[in-house]
Amino acid sequence: MNEIEKNVPAVVAKRLPRYYRYLSELLSSGVNRISSGELSSLMNVTASQIRQDFNYFGGFGQQGYGYNVEYLHKTIGEILGLDKGNSAIVIGVGNLGRAIANHDQFEKRGFKIAALFDIDENIVGKQINGKNVYHTDELEKYLESNKTDIAILTVPVETTQDVADRVIACGISGLLNFSDTEIKTEKGISVENVHFSDALMMLSYRLKYE
Amino acid sequence: MNEIEKNVPAVVAKRLPRYYRYLSELLSSGVNRISSGELSSLMNVTASQIRQDFNYFGGFGQQGYGYNVEYLHKTIGEILGLDKGNSAIVIGVGNLGRAIANHDQFEKRGFKIAALFDIDENIVGKQINGKNVYHTDELEKYLESNKTDIAILTVPVETTQDVADRVIACGISGLLNFSDTEIKTEKGISVENVHFSDALMMLSYRLKYE
Numbered sequence: 001m002n003e004i005e006k007n008v009p010a011v012v013a014k015r016l017p018r019y020y021r022y023l024s025e026l027l028s029s030g031v032n033r034i035s036s037g038e039l040s041s042l043m044n045v046t047a048s049q050i051r052q053d054f055n056y057f058g059g060f061g062q063q064g065y066g067y068n069v070e071y072l073h074k075t076i077g078e079i080l081g082l083d084k085g086n087s088a089i090v091i092g093v094g095n096l097g098r099a100i101a102n103h104d105q106f107e108k109r110g111f112k113i114a115a116l117f118d119i120d121e122n123i124v125g126k127q128i129n130g131k132n133v134y135h136t137d138e139l140e141k142y143l144e145s146n147k148t149d150i151a152i153l154t155v156p157v158e159t160t161q162d163v164a165d166r167v168i169a170c171g172i173s174g175l176l177n178f179s180d181t182e183i184k185t186e187k188g189i190s191v192e193n194v195h196f197s198d199a200l201m202m203l204s205y206r207l208k209y210e
Numbered sequence: 211m212n213e214i215e216k217n218v219p220a221v222v223a224k225r226l227p228r229y230y231r232y233l234s235e236l237l238s239s240g241v242n243r244i245s246s247g248e249l250s251s252l253m254n255v256t257a258s259q260i261r262q263d264f265n266y267f268g269g270f271g272q273q274g275y276g277y278n279v280e281y282l283h284k285t286i287g288e289i290l291g292l293d294k295g296n297s298a299i300v301i302g303v304g305n306l307g308r309a310i311a312n313h314d315q316f317e318k319r320g321f322k323i324a325a326l327f328d329i330d331e332n333i334v335g336k337q338i339n340g341k342n343v344y345h346t347d348e349l350e351k352y353l354e355s356n357k358t359d360i361a362i363l364t365v366p367v368e369t370t371q372d373v374a375d376r377v378i379a380c381g382i383s384g385l386l387n388f389s390d391t392e393i394k395t396e397k398g399i400s401v402e403n404v405h406f407s408d409a410l411m412m413l414s415y416r417l418k419y420e
Binding site for chain 2: 013014016017018020021025079080081082084086088094095096098099100102103105106109110111149150173174175176180181188190192193194195196197198199200201202203204205206207208210
């Protein structure tokens with residue numbers, strides 16, 4: 001961990017993916033410099049928060065010149081660990097697993113989806129977006145010989161914990177969980193949840209009160 | 211808005227979907243009472259936070275008796291507006307749109323997905339999980355005659371803003387956005403985003419530092 005990374009507080013770190021996404025969009029639109037004021041109105045956060053946050057990354061804007069988009073994009077990507085190239089597998093190849101296997105944004109962000117797993121004999125042995133589908137029974141064998149950082153779980157609620165335990169036993173320490181339940185893990189395992197119905201419930205709440 | 215609802219602060223409101231999910235799981239496992247201590251170890255939050263939060267909902271636990279799971283589940287559901295039954299449409303019927311159309315948790319949470327929209331002539335006119343697929347050109351006509359609370363967007367990044375503008379012009383004020391971009395809206399429109407790649411970037415960060 002270098003000096004920049006050590007100094008990023010957790011609350012700032014949580015904002016990094018969103019900054020990274022905006023900086024990626026700016027770069028692909030050919031924007032190389034942006035002022036905190038412009039970024040502020042684009043992202044709908046205060047210019048002062050942007051200035052404070054970017055100071056952590058050594059992204060000091062210059063008066064009348066603005067921020068160097070490419071530098072910030074690269075630096076934030078490094079802090080997020082995107083430059084090291086995470087390898088991932090997807091377990092559960094229903095519609096959601098297929099959507100993920102076909103989701104080009106993942107590879108753009110440095111994640112390589114190397115293999116897919118399912119129990120459905122009709123798709124085992126086939127390929128989706130150039131990735132092999134293996135039987136879930138082969139998980140342990142696959143992980144023994146293929147270094148993998150992240151398991152993406154899109155399996156039914158009832159089997160989520162069991163599948164998580166199996167990949168963790170094989171040494172995987174990062175889980176992206178799409179099931180509508182939570183995974184119990186020991187210390188040292190990182191889990192990020194994407195709960196569709198939580199987002200929908202929050203939307204219902206906001207529709208009622210906003 | 212009743213007395214209970216008026217008193218729920220925003221920071222507590224954000225925790226409601228997770229409580230609701232856990233209480234749903236408890237109910238379906240036949241658990242009718244639970245102490246703040248038991249719920250604390252289940253949800254991995256402090257018992258004192260649970261007690262504080264539940265006091266807002268009038269969910270006063272009794273010494274040696276615990277909380278009434280059914281009462282809390284019902285009350286939190288009402289605060290979230292789940293009891294009124296939100297109607298939704300899905301725009302974009304790729305793999306992700308199909309996954310959502312087939313996602314039973316949504317209906318369990320009181321969301322009725324009434325129709326699907328896509329531009330692909332191969333699926334327009336068909337049904338998915340009993341829901342009609344209409345051409346996206348028919349959006350305005352459909353919304354004119356079918357009261358709809360929420361539009362779920364799983365369209366490509368390039369068309370997301372345009373589709374959002376169209377449904378908002380038809381009076382929809384709640385958007386659940388799955389595109390890897392953000393939607394600009396006027397005041398009075400609620401947008402919840404589900405950004406897969408943000409979750410994956412955060413996981414990469416946590417794998418690096420935790």
